[in-house]
Amino acid sequence: MTISVEHRNGHSELPLDTSAWHRAESQAAYDFRSDYVTCPNLSMLQSIINTSLGDDVMMEDSTTNDFQAFMADLCGHEDALLAMSGTMANQVALRSALTCAPYAILADRRSHIITLEAGGPSTLSGALIVGVEPSNGHHLTIKDVQRHAQLRDDIYDCPTRVISLENTLNGTVMPLQDVQEISRWARSQDPPIFMYLDGARLWEAVAAGCGTLKEYAACFDSFSLCFTKGLGAPNGSMIIGSKTFIKRCRWWRKAVGGGIRAAGVVAAPARVAVEQVFLGGRLQATQMMAKRIAQRWESLGGTLEHPTETNMIWLDLDAAEIDKEVFADMAQQVGIRTIRREIVGHEGRLVMHYQISDDAVSRLFGLFTAVLGERKCSNGVEKLQ
Structure with a gap:
């Protein structure tokens, strides 16, 4: 295969061995572990060959500068900053928002900044983390936030300086109306409480028709978007915010x-x-397939831990009395990959992405039949040993 490359002295063709890429793409087509297991497509690889190669520390890369301006405009904010990962984007943004201790961050107790980022807010920002259990079992509401936010500035208190939301969270969508209510309340405080969004998968909420990117973005002082989760880029996240805030983020990055x-x-x-x-x-299309998978599981008698609102399906393996390691082993035997115990509590999670193949879904349906459809008895589903 050849890919076109523009040189200063004219046009040439660069031969590439794409065998490794074909293997990676084939593996991604059967991988349900997450939506970041995708393989960069050929358009992405060609863009790397044709890109500018400037230094972003000195803000000299035209491709990056144009992309940051493009993302800021797409979201209706002033400025943006490219970060290497979603974790880096979250931690840089939170550290930039927390300017004078003592300070606390209020967040859903299930959020990634609490459970999956190596204690970053405590280690890097020294912040008190207030993890809140949603009273409705689905998402934080204004009542949850008002109940747990610390507004006093008494010498004994650690005031809430940041409300950090996440959308989507476990594949479920935080409704725009609830986000708007929390935002209005936070901004009405004296001093205003900084609104931050871990929007790594905000794309999915928008794709589900729950609000536009600009409508969600308007509720936050800053937020991040991840290009690997669902979109298939090899790396990178973007922090969005005001010019003043993004300048501070550059220091912390x-x-x-x-x-x-x-x-x-x-x-x-x-x-x-x-x-x-x-x-x-x-x-x-990815979300529609996720709903089909969830419906197939339920039609065979299975139940879900969380509703399938976007691209994630949460199989309740405990309720079906299915050993999680056995399930992962059986998945491997039919040629598909699912989460094992490395990420505790996620073993029943299946994630759709745009590179999953129809054949992989067919194999998954066969697995469902094997663990549910053929093991039903009068008392329910037999436990797999």
């Missing part, structure tokens, strides 16, 4: 080692991912 040399190799494929997968409307 540098402090944690996130300065990017030759930044176009990250920015170029990420932009392709946004344009082709998100703006190209490919997430809707």
